[in-house]
Amino acid sequence: xxxxxxxxxxxxxxxxxxxxxxxxxxxxxxxxxxxxxxxxxxxxxxxxxxxxxxxxxxxxxxxxxxxxxxxxxxxxxxxxxxxxxxxxxxxxxxxxxxxxxxxxxxxxxxxxx
Amino acid sequence: xxxxxxxxxxxxxxxxxxxxxxxxxxxxxxxxxxxxxxxxxxxxxxxxxxxxxxxxxxxxxxxxxxxxxxxxxxxxxxxxxxxxxxxxxxxxxxxxxxxxxxxxxxxxxxxxx
Numbered sequence: 001x002x003x004x005x006x007x008x009x010x011x012x013x014x015x016x017x018x019x020x021x022x023x024x025x026x027x028x029x030x031x032x033x034x035x036x037x038x039x040x041x042x043x044x045x046x047x048x049x050x051x052x053x054x055x056x057x058x059x060x061x062x063x064x065x066x067x068x069x070x071x072x073x074x075x076x077x078x079x080x081x082x083x084x085x086x087x088x089x090x091x092x093x094x095x096x097x098x099x100x101x102x103x104x105x106x107x108x109x110x111x112x113x
Numbered sequence: 114x115x116x117x118x119x120x121x122x123x124x125x126x127x128x129x130x131x132x133x134x135x136x137x138x139x140x141x142x143x144x145x146x147x148x149x150x151x152x153x154x155x156x157x158x159x160x161x162x163x164x165x166x167x168x169x170x171x172x173x174x175x176x177x178x179x180x181x182x183x184x185x186x187x188x189x190x191x192x193x194x195x196x197x198x199x200x201x202x203x204x205x206x207x208x209x210x211x212x213x214x215x216x217x218x219x220x221x222x223x224x225x226x
Contacts (some may be wrong), residue, residue, distance in 0.1 A: 013167055034214040043217040045158070083223055087156070089214065099144055100165050101206070105155035 001026050006088050006104035013111055017078045021107045023071040023088030030102075031093030033064055035073050037084040038106065046089055047073075078111045085109070115139065117218035119205050125224045126195055134190040134221045138207030144213060145188050146208075147180055149201040156204070162188065195225045 006023045013019050033050035042071075043065065050062040050071055061074040071088055088104040119135045126132050138145050147159040158172035162182045173179070177195075182188040192199055202222050206215035 019154060032214075036214070043220050046214040046216065049214065100158075100161045100169055101208070103148070103156045103158070 002075040002104075003027060004088055004090050004104040008107060009103070010108040013078055013081060013109070015078055015111055015113055016028060017111075018074065019078055019109065020075075021073045021086055021088070021109075023073075023104055025069050025071070025088075025090045025102070027092060028069065029071075029093045030090045032091035033062075033071050034061075034089040034091075034101075035062060035071075036087040036089055036103075038087060039084050044103075047086070062100050071076055075109075078109075080111050080113060082087050083109055083111045117205055117207055117216050118205075119218035121221055122219065123222045123224075125226065126185045127226055128197060131191065131193045132195055132223065134159055134192075134203050134205075134223070136188045136190070136205030136207075136218060138186065138188070138205070139216055140186075142207035142213070142216075143148050143185065143211050144208045145148075145182055146206045147188070147190050148204045149204070150204060150220075151201045157201075159190070159203075192223075195223075197225050199223060 006024050036044040037045045037047045038044040048057050048062045054063045059076045063072045085106040085108045087106045090102045092100050120135045144163045145162040148156040160180045161169040177193045180190045202220040204220045206217045208215040
Protein backbone atom coordinates (compact mmCIF):
# COMPACT_ATOMS: atom_id res chain seq x y z
CA UNK A 1 0.00 0.00 0.00
CA UNK A 2 1.30 3.43 -0.91
CA UNK A 3 2.24 5.80 1.89
CA UNK A 4 -0.03 8.55 0.54
CA UNK A 5 -3.04 7.99 -1.71
CA UNK A 6 -4.91 10.63 -3.68
CA UNK A 7 -7.63 10.63 -6.27
CA UNK A 8 -5.72 11.68 -9.42
CA UNK A 9 -8.76 13.38 -10.96
CA UNK A 10 -8.85 15.28 -13.19
CA UNK A 11 -11.32 17.66 -11.64
CA UNK A 12 -12.81 20.13 -14.10
CA UNK A 13 -14.86 22.88 -12.46
CA UNK A 14 -16.24 26.27 -13.51
CA UNK A 15 -14.98 29.49 -12.01
CA UNK A 16 -16.62 30.18 -8.67
CA UNK A 17 -17.18 26.52 -7.84
CA UNK A 18 -16.18 24.85 -4.61
CA UNK A 19 -14.01 21.78 -4.99
CA UNK A 20 -12.62 19.33 -2.43
CA UNK A 21 -9.65 16.98 -2.63
CA UNK A 22 -9.07 14.04 -0.35
CA UNK A 23 -6.01 12.15 0.67
CA UNK A 24 -5.31 9.19 2.93
CA UNK A 25 -2.04 8.14 4.51
CA UNK A 26 -1.05 4.71 5.70
CA UNK A 27 1.45 5.31 8.51
CA UNK A 28 0.02 6.34 11.86
CA UNK A 29 3.44 7.66 12.90
CA UNK A 30 3.08 10.50 10.42
CA UNK A 31 3.41 13.80 12.26
CA UNK A 32 3.16 16.67 9.79
CA UNK A 33 0.92 17.26 6.84
CA UNK A 34 0.98 19.65 3.93
CA UNK A 35 -0.62 20.53 0.65
CA UNK A 36 1.57 21.58 -2.25
CA UNK A 37 0.58 22.83 -5.66
CA UNK A 38 2.49 22.17 -8.83
CA UNK A 39 1.96 24.14 -12.01
CA UNK A 40 2.71 22.57 -15.36
CA UNK A 41 6.47 22.16 -15.88
CA UNK A 42 7.25 23.89 -12.58
CA UNK A 43 8.51 22.67 -9.23
CA UNK A 44 6.03 21.98 -6.40
CA UNK A 45 5.39 24.89 -4.05
CA UNK A 46 4.09 24.69 -0.51
CA UNK A 47 0.46 25.79 -0.40
CA UNK A 48 -0.29 25.29 3.27
CA UNK A 49 0.40 23.15 6.29
CA UNK A 50 -2.44 21.13 7.75
CA UNK A 51 -3.08 21.34 11.48
CA UNK A 52 -5.09 19.01 13.68
CA UNK A 53 -7.71 21.64 14.40
CA UNK A 54 -8.09 22.47 10.73
CA UNK A 55 -6.91 25.70 9.22
CA UNK A 56 -7.91 28.23 6.64
CA UNK A 57 -5.94 30.49 4.34
CA UNK A 58 -8.22 32.71 2.34
CA UNK A 59 -10.26 30.53 0.01
CA UNK A 60 -8.39 27.39 1.06
CA UNK A 61 -9.36 25.19 4.01
CA UNK A 62 -7.40 22.15 5.11
CA UNK A 63 -8.66 19.47 7.48
CA UNK A 64 -6.93 16.57 9.19
CA UNK A 65 -8.56 13.52 10.71
CA UNK A 66 -5.85 11.55 12.52
CA UNK A 67 -8.20 8.76 13.57
CA UNK A 68 -9.13 8.05 9.94
CA UNK A 69 -5.69 9.08 8.60
CA UNK A 70 -7.40 11.40 6.19
CA UNK A 71 -6.55 14.87 4.92
CA UNK A 72 -8.67 17.20 2.84
CA UNK A 73 -8.34 20.46 0.97
CA UNK A 74 -11.33 22.64 0.13
CA UNK A 75 -11.09 25.44 -2.40
CA UNK A 76 -13.95 27.93 -2.44
CA UNK A 77 -14.78 30.38 -5.22
CA UNK A 78 -12.34 28.73 -7.64
CA UNK A 79 -10.26 30.98 -9.87
CA UNK A 80 -8.70 30.20 -13.22
CA UNK A 81 -5.32 30.59 -11.52
CA UNK A 82 -6.14 27.67 -9.20
CA UNK A 83 -5.65 25.28 -12.12
CA UNK A 84 -2.74 23.09 -11.08
CA UNK A 85 -1.91 19.71 -9.59
CA UNK A 86 -2.39 19.52 -5.83
CA UNK A 87 -0.05 17.23 -3.92
CA UNK A 88 -0.81 15.77 -0.52
CA UNK A 89 2.36 15.44 1.57
CA UNK A 90 3.03 13.65 4.83
CA UNK A 91 6.13 13.72 7.03
CA UNK A 92 7.06 10.55 8.87
CA UNK A 93 7.34 11.02 12.61
CA UNK A 94 9.39 8.03 13.65
CA UNK A 95 11.42 5.01 12.69
CA UNK A 96 14.35 4.82 10.36
CA UNK A 97 12.84 7.36 8.00
CA UNK A 98 12.19 10.03 10.62
CA UNK A 99 11.41 13.33 8.99
CA UNK A 100 11.15 12.07 5.42
CA UNK A 101 8.45 13.66 3.25
CA UNK A 102 6.10 11.38 1.34
CA UNK A 103 4.24 12.77 -1.65
CA UNK A 104 0.98 11.64 -3.15
CA UNK A 105 0.77 11.45 -6.93
CA UNK A 106 -1.32 14.59 -7.03
CA UNK A 107 -4.85 15.61 -8.02
CA UNK A 108 -5.19 17.61 -11.21
CA UNK A 109 -7.57 20.57 -11.16
CA UNK A 110 -8.69 22.59 -14.15
CA UNK A 111 -10.89 25.64 -13.59
CA UNK A 112 -12.69 26.81 -16.71
CA UNK A 113 -14.25 30.21 -17.43
CA UNK B 114 16.29 35.01 1.23
CA UNK B 115 17.73 32.73 -1.42
CA UNK B 116 15.79 29.60 -2.15
CA UNK B 117 17.01 26.18 -3.22
CA UNK B 118 19.12 26.38 -6.34
CA UNK B 119 20.05 23.61 -8.75
CA UNK B 120 22.49 23.35 -11.59
CA UNK B 121 22.55 22.84 -14.44
CA UNK B 122 18.99 23.78 -15.29
CA UNK B 123 19.13 21.60 -18.39
CA UNK B 124 21.45 18.78 -19.33
CA UNK B 125 21.57 16.80 -22.54
CA UNK B 126 23.89 13.82 -22.56
CA UNK B 127 24.59 10.72 -24.55
CA UNK B 128 23.67 7.29 -23.35
CA UNK B 129 26.49 5.78 -21.33
CA UNK B 130 27.95 9.07 -20.10
CA UNK B 131 28.06 10.08 -16.45
CA UNK B 132 26.29 13.20 -15.18
CA UNK B 133 26.47 15.21 -11.98
CA UNK B 134 23.59 17.30 -10.73
CA UNK B 135 24.07 19.87 -8.02
CA UNK B 136 21.77 21.18 -5.32
CA UNK B 137 22.38 24.17 -3.05
CA UNK B 138 19.83 24.03 -0.23
CA UNK B 139 18.51 26.95 1.75
CA UNK B 140 21.16 27.99 4.24
CA UNK B 141 20.72 26.28 7.60
CA UNK B 142 18.36 23.62 6.34
CA UNK B 143 19.37 20.26 7.77
CA UNK B 144 17.19 18.05 5.60
CA UNK B 145 17.74 17.59 1.87
CA UNK B 146 15.75 15.48 -0.57
CA UNK B 147 16.17 14.37 -4.15
CA UNK B 148 13.19 13.41 -6.27
CA UNK B 149 12.70 12.87 -9.95
CA UNK B 150 9.65 13.40 -12.08
CA UNK B 151 8.95 12.10 -15.54
CA UNK B 152 6.54 13.99 -17.79
CA UNK B 153 2.99 13.68 -16.51
CA UNK B 154 4.02 11.51 -13.59
CA UNK B 155 4.22 11.98 -9.84
CA UNK B 156 7.31 12.62 -7.77
CA UNK B 157 9.59 9.62 -7.36
CA UNK B 158 11.65 9.67 -4.16
CA UNK B 159 15.37 9.06 -4.60
CA UNK B 160 17.30 9.90 -1.43
CA UNK B 161 16.93 11.82 1.83
CA UNK B 162 19.65 13.39 4.01
CA UNK B 163 18.87 14.51 7.55
CA UNK B 164 21.67 16.16 9.49
CA UNK B 165 24.46 13.75 10.34
CA UNK B 166 22.26 10.66 10.12
CA UNK B 167 22.87 7.99 7.53
CA UNK B 168 20.97 8.95 4.37
CA UNK B 169 17.82 7.10 3.35
CA UNK B 170 18.86 5.72 -0.03
CA UNK B 171 15.87 3.44 -0.45
CA UNK B 172 14.59 5.29 -3.52
CA UNK B 173 17.70 5.08 -5.67
CA UNK B 174 16.62 2.98 -8.68
CA UNK B 175 19.95 1.27 -9.30
CA UNK B 176 23.60 1.28 -8.26
CA UNK B 177 24.28 3.69 -11.11
CA UNK B 178 22.77 6.38 -8.89
CA UNK B 179 24.59 7.86 -5.94
CA UNK B 180 24.42 11.07 -3.95
CA UNK B 181 26.48 12.81 -1.37
CA UNK B 182 26.09 15.83 0.78
CA UNK B 183 29.26 17.61 1.74
CA UNK B 184 29.51 19.57 4.96
CA UNK B 185 25.81 19.29 5.56
CA UNK B 186 25.13 21.72 2.74
CA UNK B 187 25.59 21.21 -1.00
CA UNK B 188 24.52 17.89 -2.47
CA UNK B 189 25.54 16.18 -5.69
CA UNK B 190 23.52 13.47 -7.41
CA UNK B 191 25.62 11.37 -9.77
CA UNK B 192 24.23 9.09 -12.44
CA UNK B 193 26.76 6.78 -14.03
CA UNK B 194 26.40 5.20 -17.47
CA UNK B 195 23.17 7.08 -18.15
CA UNK B 196 20.28 5.32 -19.86
CA UNK B 197 17.41 6.83 -21.83
CA UNK B 198 14.99 5.94 -19.03
CA UNK B 199 16.95 8.27 -16.75
CA UNK B 200 15.52 11.22 -18.67
CA UNK B 201 13.41 13.21 -16.23
CA UNK B 202 13.36 16.36 -14.15
CA UNK B 203 15.49 15.94 -11.05
CA UNK B 204 14.18 18.00 -8.15
CA UNK B 205 15.94 18.87 -4.93
CA UNK B 206 14.19 20.13 -1.79
CA UNK B 207 15.38 21.19 1.65
CA UNK B 208 13.71 21.80 4.97
CA UNK B 209 14.70 22.92 8.44
CA UNK B 210 14.93 19.88 10.68
CA UNK B 211 11.68 18.08 11.12
CA UNK B 212 9.55 21.18 10.96
CA UNK B 213 7.80 22.70 8.03
CA UNK B 214 7.37 21.59 4.49
CA UNK B 215 10.26 21.53 2.08
CA UNK B 216 11.15 24.19 -0.45
CA UNK B 217 12.01 22.93 -3.91
CA UNK B 218 14.58 24.06 -6.38
CA UNK B 219 13.61 24.63 -10.02
CA UNK B 220 14.96 21.24 -11.04
CA UNK B 221 17.42 19.93 -13.59
CA UNK B 222 15.90 18.68 -16.83
CA UNK B 223 17.97 15.71 -17.94
CA UNK B 224 17.67 14.30 -21.43
CA UNK B 225 19.62 11.19 -22.33
CA UNK B 226 19.89 10.63 -26.06
